[in-house]
């Protein structure tokens with residue numbers, strides 16, 4: 001879908017992208033980085049709106065330097081900032097964008113109604129957009145990116161300004177753009193955690209440089225850490241501590257501290273699972289103590305943890 005080779009963009013004072021080489025396939029891909037990392041610059045280059053200083057990039061097999069107009073016919077774009085005219089309704093605006101993309105009037109109206117319904121805008125779509133909430137505006141911006149049935153959409157910070165519920169809704173919609181319509185997505189965010197559930201692949205950039213590009217499952221691969229939560233009992237008013245003592249005596253390595261568990265149950269113990277025998281040992285120990293087993297699960301990495309580790313490693317490299 002997208003391939004870049006040693007792509008750089010230098011402004012007089014800042015290098016926004018620094019020799020970035022990427023290969024992004026179909027599905028939902030997250031482009032993540034702190035503010036100023038170069039995400040918007042990358043999107044503008046991919047759309048053929050801003051020339052790269054060096055290197056090359058292809059979108060859907062088309063060269064961004066020479067085929068910008070063809071790329072924009074096949075790619076939808078949701079800009080980061082508010083760009084909606086306040087006096088027109090969502091329907092008028094999205095029909096206009098559909099017509100600009102070359103759809104005939106009847107098809108433009110039909111696609112607009114379908115797309116606005118898909119993003120969850122119903123009666124409100126006839127009201128002027130100036131009175132819309134941020135969430136509604138983000139939905140209109142997403143709708144106009146989808147209305148001409150592109151093969152790929154580039155979404156720049158679509159969850160910006162949304163509260164946690166609005167953010168979850170938007171992430172669900174983005175996921176469905178791929179699963180329901182087969183339209184690939186490149187979505188930028190400065191929040192790593194968001195992308196974990198939404199994306200198949202994550203690209204992390206920092207200061208215009210590639211930190212990591214891999215599938216989300218590689219980021220969140222399972223660890224050898226086992227999380228165990230038990231109930232208390234009359235004989236063991238602190239079931240968690242009783243289990244900790246019994247497992248330590250049985251030679252299991254436990255991580256220090258406990259995490260909060262489910263309301264009404266105990267805390268969560270974290271221990272090293274050397275193999276299946278650890279599972280059996282935990283089960284038998286819990287049963288032997290007469291406690292209830294609430295959970296026993298293998299922990300997964302969170303993307304943010306992996307990212308933190310990488311940053312720490314880089315910071316720990318001694319200066320030469």
Ligand SMILES: Nc1ncnc2c1ncn2[C@@H]1O[C@H](COP(=O)(O)OP(=O)(O)OP(=O)(O)O)[C@@H](O)[C@H]1O
Pocket residue numbers: 011012014015016033034035036037038039040041042157
């Ligand atoms: N037209 C420009 N002229 C000069 N510098 C620019 C220009 N556009 C972007 N930059 C600089 O390039 C760097 C990358 O900016 P970019 O907007 O791509 O970052 P970003 O990751 O999208 O962050 P944000 O989410 O805050 O927009 C920043 O340091 C920015 O100040």
